[in-house]
Amino acid sequence: MNAEEIRSRLKEKGLKVTPQRIAILEAFYNLNNHPTADNIIEYIRKNHPNISTATVYKVLDAFVSCGLVSRVKTERDVMRYDAITETHHHIYCSDSDCIEDYTDQELNQLLMEYFERKQIPDFTIEDLKLQIIGRFRRGKEALNTDR
Amino acid sequence: MNAEEIRSRLKEKGLKVTPQRIAILEAFYNLNNHPTADNIIEYIRKNHPNISTATVYKVLDAFVSCGLVSRVKTERDVMRYDAITETHHHIYCSDSDCIEDYTDQELNQLLMEYFERKQIPDFTIEDLKLQIIGRFRRGKEALNTDR
DNA sequence: AGTTAAAATGAGAATTATTCTCTTTTGAGA
DNA sequence: TCTCAAAAGAGAATAATTCTCATTTTAACT
Numbered sequence: 001m002n003a004e005e006i007r008s009r010l011k012e013k014g015l016k017v018t019p020q021r022i023a024i025l026e027a028f029y030n031l032n033n034h035p036t037a038d039n040i041i042e043y044i045r046k047n048h049p050n051i052s053t054a055t056v057y058k059v060l061d062a063f064v065s066c067g068l069v070s071r072v073k074t075e076r077d078v079m080r081y082d083a084i085t086e087t088h089h090h091i092y093c094s095d096s097d098c099i100e101d102y103t104d105q106e107l108n109q110l111l112m113e114y115f116e117r118k119q120i121p122d123f124t125i126e127d128l129k130l131q132i133i134g135r136f137r138r139g140k141e142a143l144n145t146d147r
Numbered sequence: 148m149n150a151e152e153i154r155s156r157l158k159e160k161g162l163k164v165t166p167q168r169i170a171i172l173e174a175f176y177n178l179n180n181h182p183t184a185d186n187i188i189e190y191i192r193k194n195h196p197n198i199s200t201a202t203v204y205k206v207l208d209a210f211v212s213c214g215l216v217s218r219v220k221t222e223r224d225v226m227r228y229d230a231i232t233e234t235h236h237h238i239y240c241s242d243s244d245c246i247e248d249y250t251d252q253e254l255n256q257l258l259m260e261y262f263e264r265k266q267i268p269d270f271t272i273e274d275l276k277l278q279i280i281g282r283f284r285r286g287k288e289a290l291n292t293d294r
Numbered sequence: 295a296g297t298t299a300a301a302a303t304g305a306g307a308a309t310t311a312t313t314c315t316c317t318t319t320t321g322a323g324a
Numbered sequence: 325t326c327t328c329a330a331a332a333g334a335g336a337a338t339a340a341t342t343c344t345c346a347t348t349t350t351a352a353c354t
Contacts, residue, residue, distance in 0.1 A: 016350055018302065037340080052304040057341060059302090073220035073278065077312070078340065094273060107261060111277070114257055120249070120279070126241060127280040130258070131220065134272040163321055165331065184311080199333045204312060206331090224341065225311065 001029040013066040023048050024059050028069060028083035034099045036078045072099060073131075089130040102132060148176040160213040170195050171206050175216060175230035181237075181246045183225045219246060220278075236277040249279055 006025050010017050023044045028035070031043055041056050060081060063069040072080040072090065076097065084101060087108050091100040111128050153172050157164050170191045175182070178190055188203050207228060210216040219227040219237065223244065231248060234255050238247040258275050 016301065018350070020303070050304080052306090053340095054305075054342075054344095055303050062302095071222040073222050075218040075220050075226070077224055077226065079222070079224065091267065091270065102267070104265065106265070110257065110261060114254060115279075118251065118253070120238065122284045123238065123279075123281055124284065125279060125281040127278075129278040129280065131274075131276040131278060132267070132270075132272060133274040133276065134270055137269045137271065163330065165321070167332070197333080199335090200311095201313075201334075202332050209331095 001026070009068065013068055015062060015066060015068075019048070020051050020055050021059050021062075023051065024056060025063070025068070025083075028081070033101070034072050034080045034082050036080050038078070040081075073129075074099070087127070089132060091132045091134070093135055094133055095135050102130070148173070156215065160215055162209060162213060162215075166195070167198050167202050168206050168209075170198065171203060172210070172215070172230075175228070180248070181219050181227045181229050183227050185225070187228075220276075221246070234274070236279060238279045238281070240282055241280055242282050249277070 003022060003026070006022050006029075007017050009025065010021055015021060024040060027040045027043045031039055035043075037053075037056055037060060040060075041051075041053060044051055044056070060069070064071055064081075067085065069081045069083045070085070072082045074080055074092075074097075080099065086103070088101050088103040089107065091102050093099070107130065108128075111130075115125055115128070150169060150173070153169050153176075154164050156172065157168055162168060171187060174187045174190045178186055182190075184200075184203055184207060187207075188198075188200060191198055191203070207216070211218060211228075214232065216228045216230045217232070219229045221227055221239075221244075227246065233250070235248050235250040236254065238249050240246070254277070255275075258277075262272055262275070
């Protein structure tokens with residue numbers, strides 16, 4: 001994902017292109033997984049030492065509003081963000097803060113079919129996200145160093 | 148759920164029975180849905196005006212540790228708690244902070260069967276929670292005043 | 295290229311939820 | 325009843341996020 005692609009991503013969403021926004025969106029594509037605001041600040045400060053904290057939060061809000069990224073629900077009091085926009089699910093390690101993505105079209109299909117049969121009265125579903133909570137067995141664990 | 152039942156709930160979990168803990172657990176059964184620490188504080192202060200904030204947080208942590216309640220993942224920076232311990236899912240209104248419960252044995256079954264077929268390598272599933280995100284249509288909405 | 299208005303940024307203060315510290319009190323078993 | 329570890333209380337401390345407002349920048353329009 002180069003700078004030009006990032007610019008056009010921003011433009012597509014009707015966002016003004018600023019160096020700060022480019023840096024932050026770039027951070028998403030370079031940081032492994034589900035970063036916190038702080039992860040992003042730390043990352044971008046390497047090359048842009050004077051982007052302010054407030055800006056990062058404001059940009060993140062803007063990105064969330066336009067659907068460029070989404071917030072990840074967690075049990076902790078730090079917000080995490082996700083730049084994957086296609087339907088996917090999350091694996092939450094219960095012995096660390098690691099969150100991994102889980103994408104499987106079959107699961108999506110299964111859920112869609114289920115809710116076609118079982119309507120929730122007066123409710124329109126916009127998204128379905130499965131939280132898969134559990135733990136990785138030792139060995140594999142070392143490979144999952146997402147925070 | 149009377150005071151005696153609440154006492155024995157606490158004892159079952161090996162927790163010391165204190166008036167504060169009784170009040171807080173009682174609050175869960177009287178407050179509608181997925182309260183925040185603040186909702187609980189507000190509620191219990193009516194009858195126990197001098198329970199401190201720190202105590203409420205400490206008690207909530209204790210309850211979470213012993214599985215009496217669980218934290219609910221949200222996109223906001225307030226923690227919400229849930230006293231339902233059986234497997235269930237959550238309906239998140241995207242236009243309010245309302246979270247409703249969704250319980251259906253068939254869905255649980257469907258998910259279990261799916262993951263029996265599709266194992267996640269080196270991962271042991273402890274819980275599956277579906278986030279059903281969307282919005283209630285007007286009319287019904289007035290009935291869903293969970294914050 | 296220059297002008298302009300609206301939007302974005304930066305710096306730091308402010309706020310909010312939560313946690314910590316430390317002293318006092320209390321529950322529950324001996 | 326006594327004892328002591330655990331729990332509670334008060335308020336300070338912390339951490340993440342939001343706010344304020346003066347300054348700068350973007351992008352559309354000459």
